Amino acid sequence: MSQFRLDASIRVEGSHSREIADIVEHEWRTAHPQSPVVTRQIGIDPVPATAWATAVKATFVPADDRSPEQLQALALATAEADQLIEAEALLFAVPLYNFGVSQHFKTWVDLVICDPRMRSGVEPATAGKQAVLVTVRGGSYAAGTPREGWDHATAWMRRILTDVWKLDLKVVESEFTLAGVNPAFERFKDLAQQIRAAAEQTAHTHGRNLAGTIRV
Numbered sequence: 014m015s016q017f018r019l020d021a022s023i024r025v026e027g028s029h030s031r032e033i034a035d036i037v038e039h040e041w042r043t044a045h046p047q048s049p050v051v052t053r054q055i056g057i058d059p060v061p062a063t064a065w066a067t068a069v070k071a072t073f074v075p076a077d078d079r080s081p082e083q084l085q086a087l088a089l090a091t092a093e094a095d096q097l098i099e100a101e102a103l104l105f106a107v108p109l110y111n112f113g114v115s116q117h118f119k120t121w122v123d124l125v126i127c128d129p130r131m132r133s134g135v136e137p138a139t140a141g142k143q144a145v146l147v148t149v150r151g152g153s154y155a156a157g158t159p160r161e162g163w164d165h166a167t168a169w170m171r172r173i174l175t176d177v178w179k180l181d182l183k184v185v186e187s188e189f190t191l192a193g194v195n196p197a198f199e200r201f202k203d204l205a206q207q208i209r210a211a212a213e214q215t216a217h218t219h220g221r222n223l224a225g226t227i228r229v
Contacts, residue, residue, distance in 0.1 A: 068090050
């Protein structure tokens with residue numbers, strides 16, 4: 014048994030999404046100290062940008078006629094999908110970048126969907142697996158804020174993880190992570206701390222629930 018963890022942050026130190034995901038992972042490790050955690054750091058070790066297009070084109074070519082590049086892209090899609098399929102529990106940590114989904118996460122998702130076990134329109138091999146998504150935003154996009162509706166990532170990620178891959182998904186969200194960094198958010202520091210504390214508590218809860226659904 015194992016947990017698969019994916020991080021899309023381009024930072025290691027100071028990454029809010031990583032720090033909150035660490036809480037979820039800690040709860041998993043506490044409950045399953047002998048179980049491995051397989052990590053995928055797509056923010057610092059991204060999927061090649063051309064892999065998806067190459068893999069897609071390869072599906073229209075007879076297997077014996079595929080180029081080395083096409084075979085390599087398809088093999089990479091299989092390897093990425095294998096990590097999801099072979100794990101009992103899944104953890105995704107994906108920050109909001111420029112009002113949209115991380116390009117690294119989108120590229121990774123596109124490639125995984127090239128695998129016939131994970132493509133849209135079929136019963137995915139991940140159906141029913143327990144998963145947690147941690148997502149963080151530098152500002153606030155809540156109802157009534159000036160940038161309400163500018164978060165174009167979270168709904169898309171829910172759609173992929175819940176509706177396409179049919180995961181049993183729980184979500185941890187945090188906002189105002191730029192408070193204390195960007196002077197424009199200075200007046201929101203207290204609110205940011207409250208939001209972060211609530212997110213951490215949710216991460217503990219979802220982490221324990223994730224660990225509790227897996228039996229040794």
